[in-house]
Amino acid sequence: MLDLSTFFLGRPLTAPLMNASGVWCNVNGQLHALAESEAGAMVTKSCTLLRRDGNPEPRYHTLSMGSINSMGLPNEGHQYYLDYAERHDYENKPLFFSVAGLTLDDNLTIVAQIQDAYTPALLELNLSCPNVPGKAQIGYDFDALDVILAEISSAYSRPFGVKLPPYFDTAHFDEVADILNRYEKVNFITCxxxxxxxxxxxxxxxxxxxxxxxxxxGIGGEYVLPTALANVNAFHSRCPKKSIIGCGGVSTGEHVFMHLLAGASLVQVGTALYEQGPEIFVRLKTELATIMQEKGYKTIREFQGKLKTL
Known part of the structure; x- marks a missing residue:
């Protein structure tokens, strides 16, 4: 029998699929739809300390192979998502809580409140917000990246993960991986x-x-698939003790398979989910199962992270 179930940080998942933060997760109705979907896990909108309207419209546009957006972190504020996290059915599927405070102090305040709430939600620290005017991406400032990881590791008692921007230079893969590997509490990397x-x-x-x-x-969709796969594989090989969540360019089961093969343990869907809604997870599971069957794989573990080189 074909088995699409998998494990992430020791937790069983019915499928290796989830939404990308910012897509179909802004308000309770969308989060509920994700909880009822065929996704194996889900993540909240990256939140700031207080509610934000985001950038003026139009701020999203569909392109022939993806999308361009400058949303500006619209969200309901961290307490809104914390209230949801306290009600979420974790037996159904894991919930990731994405945090994108505009300052280090904001991040520390939000993280402290997540810890005090005692929810099983997995903290994802979003260090890549490319569309907030006047705010640089922490992921491209390596000194600042080191500082924030040190501060969060000290303040937060549980394992957490980071969401990173794309990197384009081998030296940057090496340097970022070296920083991440210094912090044992950083258990997963979303890229x-x-x-x-x-x-x-x-x-x-x-x-x-x-x-x-x-x-x-920001450019999303199939335009970014090669860059996403490169980052997934680069960090999979450089951070062997950390799990990788792949994100970028996923709209078919073939794309899911590629991310898993490159080293991802979970695969997020962004632009395609935005365009098609949570029903997309049914199709992606079916297409992934067909590919696995054609290749003779019965479980994801048989090929996950086993990309071959020439």
């Missing part, structure tokens, strides 16, 4: 966030497609 500061143009009107940041925004 990648969207590729920041892309630009697309409407040929008819000769204008940019989104309003914030003069049209510059």
């Amino acid at each position: 990648i966030n969207s590729i920041g500061n892309g630009l697309m143009i409407d040929m008819d009107s000769e204008t940019v497609l989104i309003k914030p940041k003069q049209g510059f925004g």
